[in-house]
Amino acid sequence: xxxxxxxxxxxxxxxxxxxxxxxxxxxxxxxxxxxxxxxxxxxxxxxxxxxxxxxxxxxxxxxxxxxxxxxxxxxxxxxxxxxxxxxxxxxxxxxxxxxxxxxxxxxxx
Numbered sequence: 697x698x699x700x701x702x703x704x705x706x707x708x709x710x711x712x713x714x715x716x717x718x719x720x721x722x723x724x725x726x727x728x729x730x731x732x733x734x735x736x737x738x739x740x741x742x743x744x745x746x747x748x749x750x751x752x753x754x755x756x757x758x759x760x761x762x763x764x765x766x767x768x769x770x771x772x773x774x775x776x777x778x779x780x781x782x783x784x785x786x787x788x789x790x791x792x793x794x795x796x797x798x799x800x801x802x803x804x805x
Contacts, residue, residue: 714774714778715729715772715774715775715778716772716774717772717773717774718771718772720771722771722772722775724769725766725769725770725771725772725775726775728762728763728765728766728769728770728779729766729770729775729778729779729782731759731762732759732762732763732766732778732779732782732783732786733778733781733782733785734782735755735756735758735759735762735782735786736756736759736763736781736782736783736784736785736786736789737782737785738751738752738755738759738789739751739752739753739755739756739759739785739786739788739789739790739793740752740785740786740788740789741789742755742789742793743756743788743789743792743793743796746796746797748793749793749794749796749797749798749801750793750797750799750801751793752789752790752792752793752796753789753790753793753794753796753797753798753799754793754799755786755789756786756787756788756789756790756791756793757786757790757799758786759782759783759785759786759789759790760783760786760787760790763779763780763782763783763786764783766779767779767780767783
């Protein structure tokens with residue numbers, strides 16, 4: 697009688713299974729996914745406050761750049777899916793940060 701192999705349970709194994717669905721590790725691509733999602737969340741949340749326009753605009757801009765590069769080199773559909781979510785949040789945070797004062801609003805000039 698054969699037994700099924702025990703699969704590790706938890707968030708880390710689930711995330712690894714989604715991001716590395718082809719069975720190969722992708723450390724650079726996965727790092728870009730994580731950075732883009734974190735920066736997107738930071739930009740999106742900080743854009744709700746008018747006085748945090750510097751944080752939201754800069755983190756949104758960097759999130760857009762890392763997400764675009766991640767899309768360019770991504771290898772799996774899971775990576776692309778999370779990159780698009782991070783890119784969308786980064787773009788919304790960037791545009792609202794620009795509307796509230798911009799990248800240098802009040803600091804220069």
